[in-house]
Amino acid sequence: MIKIENVSKSYIKGKKSIDNLNLEIKDGEIFGFLGPNGAGKTTTIKMITGILNTDEGDIFIDGKSIIKQPLEAKREFGFVPDSPDMFLKLKGIEYLNFLADIYEISNEKRKERIESLTKKFEIYDNLNNEMQSYSHGMRQKIIICGALLNNPRNWILDEPMTGLDPKSSHDLKEMMKEHSRNGNTVFFSTHVLEVAEKLCDRVGIINKGKLVFVGTYEEMKEKFKENKSLEELFLEITENEQ
Numbered sequence: 001m002i003k004i005e006n007v008s009k010s011y012i013k014g015k016k017s018i019d020n021l022n023l024e025i026k027d028g029e030i031f032g033f034l035g036p037n038g039a040g041k042t043t044t045i046k047m048i049t050g051i052l053n054t055d056e057g058d059i060f061i062d063g064k065s066i067i068k069q070p071l072e073a074k075r076e077f078g079f080v081p082d083s084p085d086m087f088l089k090l091k092g093i094e095y096l097n098f099l100a101d102i103y104e105i106s107n108e109k110r111k112e113r114i115e116s117l118t119k120k121f122e123i124y125d126n127l128n129n130e131m132q133s134y135s136h137g138m139r140q141k142i143i144i145c146g147a148l149l150n151n152p153r154n155w156i157l158d159e160p161m162t163g164l165d166p167k168s169s170h171d172l173k174e175m176m177k178e179h180s181r182n183g184n185t186v187f188f189s190t191h192v193l194e195v196a197e198k199l200c201d202r203v204g205i206i207n208k209g210k211l212v213f214v215g216t217y218e219e220m221k222e223k224f225k226e227n228k229s230l231e232e233l234f235l236e237i238t239e240n241e242q
Ligand SMILES: Nc1ncnc2c1ncn2[C@@H]1O[C@H](COP(=O)(O)OP(=O)(O)OP(=O)(O)O)[C@@H](O)[C@H]1O
Pocket: 011, 012, 017, 035, 036, 037, 038, 039, 040, 041, 042, 043, 044
């Protein structure tokens, strides 16, 4: 469960990039976070994960405050950032072992986890190569494997499908469904509205730092009294708020 309470953030004084955001993502839910470029999705995700501080408000992950109990809160989630270009000098296996050390995963468990995850994403054979030799999609895959190594209850993913080939994207979506079926939480941002429409239990739309809609796709159609695709409704909602 992820709870965002009265959160605001400005990068530049007097200009709020996030304006009093309140949002609760429940156990067992896949939640899609939508919004135009520059709307505030990554900023929100960086505050949930403790990379950025909030100016106001607090965020709780399984009841643990990312501000007051950062270590405890960080144990509860796996995070995939929007850019996978990091730790490029490390070999894939070194990166995963580094994360396994941080999460204090036993040798036996990490071996089993690394093998099953990297085989699933078909990068097992590349683990002994430096990550700078990986393609964009392969980097994305190893970051996803690292985020899931600890089997966290909450998945926080910033545009996770970007760069993935159709099979990996399909596999990730199936994994997200299974994870939520098991009572866990998946929070992800995306621009791919077809994915959001099919996959998400609820969506939130943010525009210029303000949450302009939260609910199911069915509720969105009811609210706007129009039987349109999510894409058409999204364009209307974000245009009206300009
Ligand atoms: N480091 C920064 N310094 C100053 N302004 C920033 C910084 N990072 C983001 N912003 C501003 O904050 C706002 C929200 O940006 P953010 O990256 O959260 O958007 P986003 O919804 O993730 O967009 P995208 O869909 O392009 O990934 C934008 O107006 C952006 O210019």
